[in-house]
Amino acid sequence: MGVKGLSDRGRQLLLDFPPLAALREHDRKGIDEIIGLVEGCAAYKRDVALPMALDIDEQMEKEPEYFNWDMMREACKYNIFSLAIPKAVGGLADKYMISGMALAVEELCSACGGIGLALAAHSLGVAPVIASGAMAHWDTVLHEIVEEEKRGNPVLMAYGITEPSAGTDVEEPEFLEVGKIGMEAKKTKGGYVLNGRKCFISGGSEAKYFTVTAATDRSRPLETWTTFLVERDMEGFSTPRVELKMGQRACHAAELLFEDVFVPDSHVLGYEGDGMANGILIIMAASRGPVGAIANGIARGAYEHFLAWTRERRNGKRPIDEDRIRMSLADMLGIIQENRGLYINHSLVGDAVFRSAFTHPIFLSAFLIPRSIRASKPYAALLNSYYGKAFVNILFRYFIKDDEVTDMLAKASLAKFNCADNAMELTSRALELMGTDDSVERRWVEKAFRDAKLTQIYEGTNQLNRLVVYNTEIARTLKVEVPGPFKKGVS
Numbered sequence: 001m002g003v004k005g006l007s008d009r010g011r012q013l014l015l016d017f018p019p020l021a022a023l024r025e026h027d028r029k030g031i032d033e034i035i036g037l038v039e040g041c042a043a044y045k046r047d048v049a050l051p052m053a054l055d056i057d058e059q060m061e062k063e064p065e066y067f068n069w070d071m072m073r074e075a076c077k078y079n080i081f082s083l084a085i086p087k088a089v090g091g092l093a094d095k096y097m098i099s100g101m102a103l104a105v106e107e108l109c110s111a112c113g114g115i116g117l118a119l120a121a122h123s124l125g126v127a128p129v130i131a132s133g134a135m136a137h138w139d140t141v142l143h144e145i146v147e148e149e150k151r152g153n154p155v156l157m158a159y160g161i162t163e164p165s166a167g168t169d170v171e172e173p174e175f176l177e178v179g180k181i182g183m184e185a186k187k188t189k190g191g192y193v194l195n196g197r198k199c200f201i202s203g204g205s206e207a208k209y210f211t212v213t214a215a216t217d218r219s220r221p222l223e224t225w226t227t228f229l230v231e232r233d234m235e236g237f238s239t240p241r242v243e244l245k246m247g248q249r250a251c252h253a254a255e256l257l258f259e260d261v262f263v264p265d266s267h268v269l270g271y272e273g274d275g276m277a278n279g280i281l282i283i284m285a286a287s288r289g290p291v292g293a294i295a296n297g298i299a300r301g302a303y304e305h306f307l308a309w310t311r312e313r314r315n316g317k318r319p320i321d322e323d324r325i326r327m328s329l330a331d332m333l334g335i336i337q338e339n340r341g342l343y344i345n346h347s348l349v350g351d352a353v354f355r356s357a358f359t360h361p362i363f364l365s366a367f368l369i370p371r372s373i374r375a376s377k378p379y380a381a382l383l384n385s386y387y388g389k390a391f392v393n394i395l396f397r398y399f400i401k402d403d404e405v406t407d408m409l410a411k412a413s414l415a416k417f418n419c420a421d422n423a424m425e426l427t428s429r430a431l432e433l434m435g436t437d438d439s440v441e442r443r444w445v446e447k448a449f450r451d452a453k454l455t456q457i458y459e460g461t462n463q464l465n466r467l468v469v470y471n472t473e474i475a476r477t478l479k480v481e482v483p484g485p486f487k488k489g490v491s
Helices: 008-016 018-023 027-064 070-077 097-109 113-131 135-150 275-310 323-357 362-370 377-384 386-399 402-434 440-455 462-474
Strands: 159-160 185-190 191-202 209-215 225-231 235-243 253-264
Touching: 008 027, 018 027, 018 275, 018 323, 027 097, 027 113, 027 159, 027 440, 070 113, 070 253, 097 275, 097 323, 113 135, 113 209, 113 275, 113 440, 159 191, 185 209, 185 235, 191 209, 191 225, 209 275, 225 253, 225 275, 253 462, 275 323, 275 402, 275 440, 323 377, 323 386, 323 402, 323 440, 362 386, 402 440, 402 462
Parallel strands: 159 209
Antiparallel strands: 185 191, 191 253, 209 225, 235 253
8 A cells, every 4th residue: 555645644544444545546536635635624623623622612601602703714724615515616525525524524523523513514504505406506605605715704504404393303204294394485476485493503693505494385294395595694584593502512503583584496406395305315315424423523532532641640650551441442442443434334335326426527518618607697597497407307317326325325324323322432431431530631521422412413313313224224115216307296
């Protein structure tokens, strides 16, 4: 394995992820791009996140509405807000888009789960714009994000699906079908009027753009579930409150309030009624693996601080000199490597699924058209038309198969709940061994314990994720259906 020219972080990455080292033998350029992403995140961790993480956590416990914009502006220097945006429109996402995201968030969250989430939640907001093939917004919204990032101005997105009376229900077809949905999008001339609330939305109080799902008929939520692009300055939209959080405090969990918000037809992502596929299941198939990586980053951070604690002398002795501590450290390393195996397995499958579409010459040929034309209103109107969406869906169905996305969803859910539970096990054990010690290292581990708990809850509870694995892998009653062209009943 040739590692000449790699940084220490790059060499360690290949040791931690042997599949990447093997892939690099065949695709050095592609894997070295991933290494570059991780090196950038490692620099952000060292220079920005670690110096401020404990202070932010403490301040947001006292002032839940406080938000540290400096950490977001600094992230622009490392192009972190472009991680999920395709290269075709100036971002960093290429043929290893899922793996790159997962490895980046492990690195960020090994410093602070809250800061890592604040950065990653933006990419989750971006995902439905990409997964729905809403290319009319690629040269406007996504282009704005990339260009403003170059100027040091973070333009953020957030993903809003959870409702006060329907949390996990909105993430699985079986539950959505009988869920008590509160939010509704009523069709009107030229668009839809949205009323209702979304809650616990990561980054919701800071985002400029939102990808939001809602039923157009609350009596038939599954059949009418639809994905919308909402802008903060739309009349009737507000974010009235944020939660007092126990973990991952650096990232707000906000409530979104919709009071007669008019959303034009051009801001419907995909067809009306395609929201369970392009707004939920395909997004979860892509994002739950990286959530596993978030959990593993938190676990890794706790391990690193615990290891440092074991090397310090207390009453003339070092904890690391005891066999029980040494065995615990070995167990913790085992947990971290087990998690890595789970999420990189999912990520590489995800890369293969999306690579076939987003790096294909047919897809890339659309970007040979000058941007001045692509960003024009007539071109956007064509892409937003019934036949424009049909053309995009034809391409998607040609390159991305239902069985592939279903398999990806199963592996994503498997990685998510295992990594989250393992992170709780690791941080709990470290805290027990540290006892009531009042060192700064224990403070880091205690914070990691609180941060890890959230990973068992968001992106679908771990219980839901177990049911998804059962329904996809064992009962085979759940299958993701990539939206098809020429949808009936819409115009």
